[in-house]
Amino acid sequence: MEIKTIWFEGKCVNCAMCAEEAREVFSFHPSTGVQLKIREKFDPHIEQIKSAVLVCPTKRIRCQ
8 A cells, every 4th residue: 555645634632642653754742733744755654654544533644
């Protein structure tokens, strides 16, 4: 599976679980919420991204 883009849909509950699962890809700060650290070349991080998608309680992380 190749990931070309990641985006967010819906409301974040600020749990920071995605940043815990994929530290190289997501960052979290209470005042700004979740942000992407990288914008391309996701392939080296596919397993971590999949884990982050699965643990997100609001299922807001999308990728294709």
